[in-house]
Amino acid sequence: MTSPVGLHRVVEPAGVLPQGAWRLDASPEIAANEVRIRVERLNLDAASFRQLWEKHAGDGDAVRAEVREIVAARGKMQNPVTGSGGMLIGTVEEVGRRSPLQLKPGDRVATLVSLTLTPLAITDGLARWDGRSEQVPCDGHAILFARSIAAVLPDDEDPQLSLAVLDVCGAPALTGRVVSQYVAERAREGDPRPVTVAVIGGAGKSGSLSLAAARRAGAARTVGVVPVAAERDALAAVGLADVVALADARDPVALSTAVTTALGVPADVTVVCVDVPGCEHGAVLATADGGTVIFFSMATSFSAAALGAEGLAADVTMLVGNGYVPGHAELALGLLRAEPGVRRLFESRLAAD
Structure with a gap:
């Protein structure tokens, strides 16, 4: 049975909500009430990025490697020190027949829920990111639940600018x-x-x-x-x-x-x-x-x-x-x-x- 808040995606520990989970199932197959997003860019929250930057003394390669490791291990982007994540922009790939989010394939969206509860998989190794800024160009996919929130990006604004604004709206x-x-x-x-x-x-x-x-x-x-x-x-x-x-x-x-x-x-x-x-x-x-x-x-x-x-x-x-x-x-x-x-x-x- 699929949960509107994503309980079915929790791998461990059992019985907690996705935000509190250590690991999520980020497999691309969607349930009837889910939406899959082709990810274009992550926006790491400021506290998380600062912690990583200071931990690695400004070594962008090391920051990139740790973000890659976090996502691979946890099935989401949640800094284990700060507990925070960020948000993302991407394009809707597939919409389950019972999704209430009123999104359609091809919509370019920003997720308005935290990466700490969003199933996420990265497929390009973050090869286009130098690890030196909060905005992370990448390729991969993310899953939205029935109780998730997303906004269709405005056509008249730079997507990077919209992402930065919506991250803190x-x-x-x-x-x-x-x-x-x-x-x-x-x-x-x-x-x-x-x-x-x-x-x-x-x-x-x-x-x-x-x-x-x-x-x-x-x-x-x-x-x-x-x-x-x-x-x-x-x-x-x-x-x-x-x-x-x-x-x-x-x-x-x-x-x-x-x-x-x-x-x-x-x-x-x-x-x-x-x-x-x-x-x-x-x-x-x-x-x-x-x-x-x-x-x-x-x-x-x-x-x-x-x-x-x-x-x-x-x-x-x-x-x-x-x-x-x-x-x-x-x-x-x-x-x-x-x-x-x-x-x-x-x-x-x-x-x-």
Whole structure:
């Protein structure tokens, strides 16, 4: 019997969902409710790529070899250290007669579910990838389940650009939702205080989109926090944040001081979009009592966040972005089209890669 969430593809251990499995069955034959994708390109998530890059001291060949080994051993791309994966683009090859995904053969799509739960096989040995960027050209196939999500790629955008945007499309959607709730609540209560937002890692993919989404949702003042001068200058040049601050997100006091100095007050909403561990305490400290911290980094430690907030006696709500909000793909692509600053940052990032 085939499961809509892919239980029938779990090889070991038995009884867990595909994301929690050590190994999946990535055989190309599809069940009636599945879809097979001919893979064109993977997009490794930032935390996973950084871990591999640092582990191998920037040796692209070694990074490539480990990714190849992970996929071969596990039947999916799931970094065993970070637990994270990424997403992919490709072309629909075959659609099961009972698939509810409304895809058809020939559709060029981006999967909006993680590679950590997507059965995947690589057939070209990653021969076209130098191991030095998050985007991985490759040949192979992937399987989507009945409960998977995929978006047909727009014809008017570079597929690599679309892939980079869709990889993080959950971040701006949830940021916009949370900020709009704060704006609406203060309007109902006649509270004149402006809604303030801090985005940690504001020059990155999810960070730049989150800044744009926060402003669109009604944030009165935003700060983008970045770790180095080059990112500060790049973010300031595109005008996505009202203020750009320089701070190491792993230094709680420095991060909190940078945010409160830039905004004049702690942030109502703090969005963490950096791909390094150790940023939890600073994010909590930078957030006002009654505020919200949204963690979008796969490097986030739940225990560090929870115990850190407790130790600081911080009355904050902490949310873990799960990557899915209804309409998230359309919203992110809309921001790319409507916000020149977002496009400039994404295009410069792709050019650098």
